[in-house]
Amino acid sequence: MVSAIGAVVLKEIVVEFRNRSLLYTLLLFTVVVVLILAFALMEKTIAPELFVAFCWIVLFFLAIQSGARSFAAEYERETVVLLHTLVSGYAVFWGKVVYQVGMVTFLMSIAAALLLLVFDVPIASMTGFWLTLGVSSVLMGAMVPIFSALIARSQMKGALLPVLAFPVFVPLMRLGIEGMLDAVLKQWHVQTLILMGAYAGIVITLAAMLFDYVWRE
Amino acid sequence: MxxxxxxxxxxxxxxxxxxxxxxxxxxxxxxxxxxxxxxxxxxxxxxxPLSGTFRDAVITWRQVNPELYVPVAGTLDWDAAVAIGDTLVVPMTDRAIPPTTAQVLIPSALSVPKDASVVILAVQRWKNDQQFVMRGIVAADPILALPFIPGxxxxxxxxxxxxxxxxxxxxxxxxxxxxxxxxxxxxxxxxxxxxxxxxxxxxxxxxxxxxxxxxxxxxxxxxxxxxxxxxxxxxxxxxxxxxxxxxxxxxxxxxxxxxxxxxxxxxxxxxxxxxxxxxxxxxxxxxxxxxxxxxxxxxxxxxxxxxxxxxxxxxxxxxxxxxxxxxxxxxxxxxxxxxxxxxxxxxxxxxxxxx
Amino acid sequence: MEAFLIRYSIYVVFLIVFVIWIGIAGWLWRLERRLVELEQWARRHEGNRP
Structure with a gap:
């Protein structure tokens, strides 16, 4: 089982590194966002609340964009048949989740480091900030694959993904933004992270249970 | 229940x-x-109709809006009525627990059925918390009434x-x-x-x-x-x-x-x-x-x-x-x-x- | 005029809402009858097929 999941993850990485189009697009997106913010707010200290908002805007769009073509591409390349015959739906789902989590966390840590470099924001609890950011990226990344599987065969895929995912993300984002604000302004709390984990846990478990219905014809 | x-x-x-x-x-x-x-x-x-108490009328006057008319349900004591100019001052006992009695100033232009045992009058607080001026009649002997909630x-x-x-x-x-x-x-x-x-x-x-x-x-x-x-x-x-x-x-x-x-x-x-x-x-x-x-x-x-x-x-x-x-x-x-x-x-x- | 409003405005509101509801209910009632007819027709139509 684990090896099947590992194989899917490896396949995702190899496919990505063959052309690196998604990686470059997302890196460019991150850099552009940070640059635009830097140009607009040059020489100005920004409020910590604004900094948290920037982090979450970048995180939301990173998570959505990284998952937008994940399944649709499989159908276009007609690699679905291979996946169907070689591995179980379970392995595909968890493989995609692991890959997505890695991708979002990696890109988000770059984005956060850039934002921190550009805006010299005083942060009350560095550990709390990075911990909240890490947990948020992991959970956001893990929640995306089920939605990208849902839209894979629909028309207007790109437009539909944020529409479908956003309302389900909102409770997580609400908690995450609150937790990050606490970390930046005063003190971070474990409870927020646990609550986030519980909510995302339910969604991801349900997604894993239902994935086969989306995946198998 | x-x-x-x-x-x-x-x-x-x-x-x-x-x-x-x-x-x-x-x-x-x-x-x-x-x-x-x-x-x-x-x-x-x-x-x-809504039916409130004198207390509701005072609270509304103080905290919500002094212009509002408040429906107060109660029994008028016509025997103790006193005429001052063209207004009639009648004591009225509301239906709060415990009930309070206050004076209601009824302008001569407005008429209240005297045979009704319970009337709901639209009132406003007047000079003090014991005096209310009537602005209209809401109901006489209503079968059912809902409570009045200030605000x-x-x-x-x-x-x-x-x-x-x-x-x-x-x-x-x-x-x-x-x-x-x-x-x-x-x-x-x-x-x-x-x-x-x-x-x-x-x-x-x-x-x-x-x-x-x-x-x-x-x-x-x-x-x-x-x-x-x-x-x-x-x-x-x-x-x-x-x-x-x-x-x-x-x-x-x-x-x-x-x-x-x-x-x-x-x-x-x-x-x-x-x-x-x-x-x-x-x-x-x-x-x-x-x-x-x-x-x-x-x-x-x-x-x-x-x-x-x-x-x-x-x-x-x-x-x-x-x-x-x-x-x-x-x-x-x-x-x-x-x-x-x-x-x-x-x-x-x-x-x-x-x- | 004001005394009249205090006494009767709620009845006007009631009348409006009640008439709207009777309209909706009548429409639903008619819809129900027509749907029943349609269902019977569909059943007969399917029954005639070999």
Missing amino acids: KAILIGLGVVGGIIVGLVPAVHRPRPRWWMALCVGGMGLTIALGLLP LEERARNLFFHVPLSWVAVIAYAYALWYAVLFLRRRRFIDDVHSVSAVSIGTLFALLATVTGSIWAKFNWGSFWNWDPRETSIFLLLLIYAAYFALRQSIEEPQRRAQIAAVYAIVAFVTVPFLVFIMPRLMEGLHPGSASDQTAGPILSTQPGVLHPLKQIVFALSMFSFSLLFFWLLSLRVRSGILALRHKIQQVQEMSEIR
């Missing part, structure tokens, strides 16, 4: 709603029950329409979830028809709850939309189910559309308990029952005296009638959906016969 009444309204509405199965025609008695129940809800919710006044009647609408919307979404699960297990298109019909009727109810709520909010909180936690959550709920329809629209193949939609309905429903039951109670907000409120709100609070007995009865009746209305609309939608499905199947069969 309250829990039993309201429970009866909710559970009774669901049971009677499901008694002739949703895909069967509604019997005549059933439709009459729905029409009559709703008519009675409207009558009992809107017709009884809410007539707007409190919205409880009978706004709250059941949103509760029924949640019932509708739960029904849709149940049939989405059934569809995934049994793969019968009829289950999908049930699910999508419940979502569309539920969204209609949620929209009506939003509209009644926001009109009410304009007059009570000052603006149509305040981003109160409950407003945020119904907004997200509407967003989720709008996305549900967008998803359905974008998939052509029927089997796949039903399957994908069922999965989304299940995943999206996870947010409903969080948005409806948890978030609005944990956060500070304007709605009753939020974190800044001492009670759990008028309906769910277990404290005695939070909701007037007549209001409990009307609320239970309203829940019952709105549930029946939902199941009626649902039945119409499901049955026409099934007819359309059968028509399509037949077309396909005829096509294959021609070949």
